[in-house]
Amino acid sequence: MKKYTYTEKKDTRSGFGVGLHEAGKRNKNVVALCADLVGSLKMDAFIKDFPERFVQVGIAEANMMGIAAGMTIGGKIPFTGTFANFSTGRVYDQIRQSIAYSGKNVKICASHAGLTLGEDGATHQILEDIGLMKMLPGMVVINPCDYNQTKAATLAIMEYEGPVYLRFGRPVIPVFTPEDQKFEIGKAWMVNEGKDVTIIATGHMVWRAIEAGEMLAELGIDAEIINIHTIKPLDEEAILKSVKKTGCVVTCEEHNKFGGLGESVARLLTTEYLAPQEFVAVNDSFGESATPDQLMTKYKLDPSDIVAAVQKVMKRKK
Amino acid sequence: MKHTISELEDIASQVRRDVLRMVHAVQSGHPGASLGCADFFTALYFEVLNHNPKFSMDGVGEDLFFLSNGHISPVWYSVLARSGYFEVSELATFRKLDSRLQGHPTTHEGLPGIRIASGSLGQGLSVAIGAALVKKLDGDKSLVYTLQGDGELQEGQNWEAFMFAPFHKVDNLIASIDYNGQQIDGPTEEVLSLENLQAKFEAFGWHVITSNGNDMEEITKALHYAKSLTGKGKPILNLMSTQMGYGVDFMVGTHKWHGSAPNNDQLKSALDQIKETAGDY
Numbered sequence: 001m002k003k004y005t006y007t008e009k010k011d012t013r014s015g016f017g018v019g020l021h022e023a024g025k026r027n028k029n030v031v032a033l034c035a036d037l038v039g040s041l042k043m044d045a046f047i048k049d050f051p052e053r054f055v056q057v058g059i060a061e062a063n064m065m066g067i068a069a070g071m072t073i074g075g076k077i078p079f080t081g082t083f084a085n086f087s088t089g090r091v092y093d094q095i096r097q098s099i100a101y102s103g104k105n106v107k108i109c110a111s112h113a114g115l116t117l118g119e120d121g122a123t124h125q126i127l128e129d130i131g132l133m134k135m136l137p138g139m140v141v142i143n144p145c146d147y148n149q150t151k152a153a154t155l156a157i158m159e160y161e162g163p164v165y166l167r168f169g170r171p172v173i174p175v176f177t178p179e180d181q182k183f184e185i186g187k188a189w190m191v192n193e194g195k196d197v198t199i200i201a202t203g204h205m206v207w208r209a210i211e212a213g214e215m216l217a218e219l220g221i222d223a224e225i226i227n228i229h230t231i232k233p234l235d236e237e238a239i240l241k242s243v244k245k246t247g248c249v250v251t252c253e254e255h256n257k258f259g260g261l262g263e264s265v266a267r268l269l270t271t272e273y274l275a276p277q278e279f280v281a282v283n284d285s286f287g288e289s290a291t292p293d294q295l296m297t298k299y300k301l302d303p304s305d306i307v308a309a310v311q312k313v314m315k316r317k318k
Numbered sequence: 319m320k321h322t323i324s325e326l327e328d329i330a331s332q333v334r335r336d337v338l339r340m341v342h343a344v345q346s347g348h349p350g351a352s353l354g355c356a357d358f359f360t361a362l363y364f365e366v367l368n369h370n371p372k373f374s375m376d377g378v379g380e381d382l383f384f385l386s387n388g389h390i391s392p393v394w395y396s397v398l399a400r401s402g403y404f405e406v407s408e409l410a411t412f413r414k415l416d417s418r419l420q421g422h423p424t425t426h427e428g429l430p431g432i433r434i435a436s437g438s439l440g441q442g443l444s445v446a447i448g449a450a451l452v453k454k455l456d457g458d459k460s461l462v463y464t465l466q467g468d469g470e471l472q473e474g475q476n477w478e479a480f481m482f483a484p485f486h487k488v489d490n491l492i493a494s495i496d497y498n499g500q501q502i503d504g505p506t507e508e509v510l511s512l513e514n515l516q517a518k519f520e521a522f523g524w525h526v527i528t529s530n531g532n533d534m535e536e537i538t539k540a541l542h543y544a545k546s547l548t549g550k551g552k553p554i555l556n557l558m559s560t561q562m563g564y565g566v567d568f569m570v571g572t573h574k575w576h577g578s579a580p581n582n583d584q585l586k587s588a589l590d591q592i593k594e595t596a597g598d599y
Contacts, residue, residue, distance in 0.1 A: 031455075052455065055486075063444045063478035070384075070448020073433050074376050074456060078448075093438050094475070098445055102425045102435045 001217040002192045004210050006176045012168035012204075013111040015147035017042025019154025020079055020109075024050045027077065027158060033068055034081045035061045040170075041081035041111050061086045065094035065106070072104040077158060080106065084113035084167055085126040088133055099163050100136040107157050108133075109166045113143075114254035115282070115299055116171045116204055116292035125287035131259020133165040134232045140185060141232040143167040143253075143261075145206035147175045149229060152183035160185055167203065169254075171292045174207050186230045188238035194224035197310050198242040198249040202228050202261050205252035205280070205301065212306035221310060231261050236268050243275045248313045250278045252306055254296075257281035276316035278309040320365055323535045328595035329400065330360040330534065334565045335592050336396035336409055336599060342585045344413040347421065350575040351467060352393035354498050354560040358465065358531045359397040366541040368460060371402035373430035381460045382449050384434060386442020387467035387496065388422040389577070395419050398431040399599075406599045440473025442466060443493060447483055450491045461548055464493045469501030472510050477522075483553040484523025492544045493524075494556040496531065500573035516557055524555040531558035565592055 023030045024046050032046050033055040047054045055071075057064040061082055068078035080087065087110035088095070099106045110129065117125045134141045140162065144150040150168050157164045177189075191206065192213055201209035206227045213223045224242050228235065243249050249269070251262035262279040269275050282299050296302055321329075333356045341347035363369070367381045385394055392412065399406045404418075411417035418429040422437030434445045442464055450462040470476065483491060495515070503509050519526045525547055529540035537558065544554045562576065563569030566588040569580075580588055 055451065057482065058478075060478035060482065062441075062475040063447075063482055066441050066444020066475065066479070067448035067451065067482070069434060070445035070450075071452050073382070073445075073449045074378060074452035074458070076452050076455075094441055094444075097435050097438045098441050104434075 001213050004176045006174035008175055009172040010147035010175050011170060011172050012144060012147055012150040013040070013170060014042050015144070015150030016109055016111065016154050016166070016168055017045060019151040021045040021049065023155055023158040024053065029075055029077050030079065030158060031055065031071055031076045032079045032081065033057055033064050035059055035064050035086065037082050040083070041109070043081055061091045062094045065091045066098050068106045069098040069102060069104045072106060078106050079109050081109050081111070083124060084110035084129045085124055088129040089126060092132060096136060100139050103138065104163060105161055107164045107166060111168055112170045113167045114169060114204065115287045115295040115301070116169050116254065118170070118292045118295065119289050121289040122286040127256040127282050127287065128259060129167060130231055130253070130255050130261065134264065138162060139232065140164040140230065141167070142185065142230050143203040144229050145203055145227055146173060146177050148177045148179050148181060149183065152181050153229065156183040156185055169204055171204070173204055176207060176210070186233040186235055188235035189227040189229065191225040191227050192223065194222040194246070196222045196246060197224065197314055198246045199223050199225045199252065199306065199310065200228050200239065200249060200261065200265055201225065201252040202231060204254050208301065208303045209252050209306055211303040212310070215303060215307050216310055221314070223310065228261060231264060234264050234268065236272070239265060239268060240273055243269065244273060247317045248276045250280060250306060250309045250313055252280040254301060255281055256284060258284055276313050278313040280306050280309050323538065326360055326364055326538065327534050328593070329364055330356045331593045332596040333360055333393060333396045333400065335589060335594055337392040338580060338585060338588050339598065340392045340395070340409055340412040341579045343410065345579045346413055347392055347579060348389040348577045349392065349579065350500070350562040350569065350573070351387065351496055351498060352390045353566060353569065354562045354564045355390055355393050355465065355496055355531065356565065357534050357537055358494065358558060358560070359393050361534060361538040361541055362463060363397045363401045365538050366545065367463065371430070373403055375433060377433070379458060379460055381463060382433065383463045384442045384446040384449070385423060385436055385465050387439060387465065387470050388436030391419070391421065391423050394423060400596065403431040404429065409599045439467070439470040440475040443476055443479040446491060446493070447479055447488055450488050451486070453490055461545065462491050466493065466495055468495055468497045468499065468512060469506055469509070471495070471512055480519065480522045480524070487551050488553045489549055489551050491553040492548065492556060493553065494558050496560055497557055498560045498562045500562045500576065502573065502576050504573055519555045519557070523552065525552040526555045526557055528557045529559070531560035532564045567591060
């Protein structure tokens with residue numbers, strides 16, 4: 001097992017904030033919109049340096065999505081910022097018609113996704129957003145795994161022409177990917193090469209998969225760990241290559257098991273290469289109030305849950 | 319004036335024929351408000367808009383128009399074709415397989431003149447505000463126009479947009495409301511009353527003007543007047559009274575022709591009332 005270390009913990013939303021600021025410096029067409037959550041989305045640096053390119057919409061997310069779609073007409077690259085719940089479910093039809101179907105170059109940037117939002121509870125902890133967004137034709141769906149990757153992803157989506165959903169979160173977690181990484185949309189990152197099982201993880205679950213990989217190594221299991229930061233388009237080649245080698249797969253995501261990364265992988269495997277799969281994901285449930293760590297344990301998203309899933313799936317290998 | 323009022327009325331007459339024939343041909347579509355807004359669209363595209371039929375999506379340096387109530391696509395398609403965005407003969411493909419003239423307008427098939435999909439109601443004003451903000455940001459002095467149905471105002475997103483535009487001084491925006499008092503299930507007064515719209519818009523901070531959208535001279539003047547009010551710190555709202563089905567005696571003033579196509583006899587009767595002025599497609 002390749003050794004991963006970290007010197008500090010940071011939130012992925014802060015990676016978005018510095019990425020947005022840098023995007024603003026690199027491209028004068030970048031504009032940002034927010035629905036009364038500037039501090040939570042870490043947009044302050046962008047607003048300070050580019051006040052004329054920032055639009056405070058107020059608590060009106062539907063209007064924000066429409067204005068963002070309109071701002072692409074004339075060549076701007078709008079980044080919208082609010083919580084994941086209000087970036088997707090609340091404005092699904094606005095995104096569907098005015099952005100996705102209209103083919104607009106809007107970057108929908110969504111913080112506080114998943115259970116790790118914590119104490120605010122289920123009204124704010126969306127676990128369905130990946131599914132909602134990946135079903136929209138032409139929508140790119142990205143869920144980066146740490147601060148550095150989120151910053152790199154924010155800059156990468158600026159360069160990409162078309163609608164993107166960028167999902168990130170609130171808690172501080174280890175920063176373990178390189179600061180100067182090149183982020184390629186739709187390209188998997190090989191975290192650790194192994195031969196016994198393929199663990200595919202996205203977002204906050206990638207660090208947990210690394211911790212699980214270390215626990216598995218002690219049990220004599222050599223896990224291949226792949227970070228799928230882009231859920232759509234899926235890096236099918238990387239996944240098939242790995243599963244053909246290991247013969248089984250565990251998918252890990254802070255999302256409902258219905259509609260998430262796991263189902264995208266299952267669709268791929270059923271059509272291309274049959275292999276047993278286990279899902280480490282929320283079991284068709286809403287969340288609740290507690291600390292992020294308590295919730296990840298209760299909803300079975302801990303490294304030990306990944307280990308258990310690996311042991312189960314390996315028994316099903318032919 | 320680029321055209322006399324009489325010339326504009328002739329164009330609107332041909333547009334009404336197009337609308338009826340398009341809807342009849344596929345026995346689907348929305349003739350009622352398309353007929354009601356034929357004069358507005360004609361005045362806008364043939365007299366008021368500074369636009370380029372050699373269409374570019376970004377529309378830099380030209381006026382933009384957004385249609386929020388996308389179901390009245392027949393009238394828009396007719397006016398776009400007759401003002402040179404695409405061949406008039408393409409109107410015959412309306413709502414048919416592989417057509418660029420979808421039931422509701424869309425950018426998806428690349429039809430020149432369309433900059434956003436609409437159909438799911440209440441979204442157009444927000445989009446127009448975004449485009450207007452970009453024009454201000456870039457120092458582009460051209461204007462942004464919209465049309466919305468009155469029934470559509472029951473959608474909440476509109477009121478987010480009505481609140482936003484005056485606060486952010488989006489004064490390069492002229493929003494028109496097709497105030498015909500009808501919606502699918504009946505008169506707006508019976509379905510969900512809009513109450514005093516003018517007072518509502520004024521309370522939100524818009525500069526409100528009123529007009530008769532079925533009087534060519536009046537609607538043309540109203541749009542020119544609206545143009546003169548831009549750049550003064552407030553968005554402009556043109557509360558435009560129309561009659562659904564205007565121009566056809568058995569269609570006028572009722573919601574029954576909101577989304578119903580005429581049969582062969584009804585088409586003949588309707589076309590007998592409307593002069594062919596520029597050649598049917």
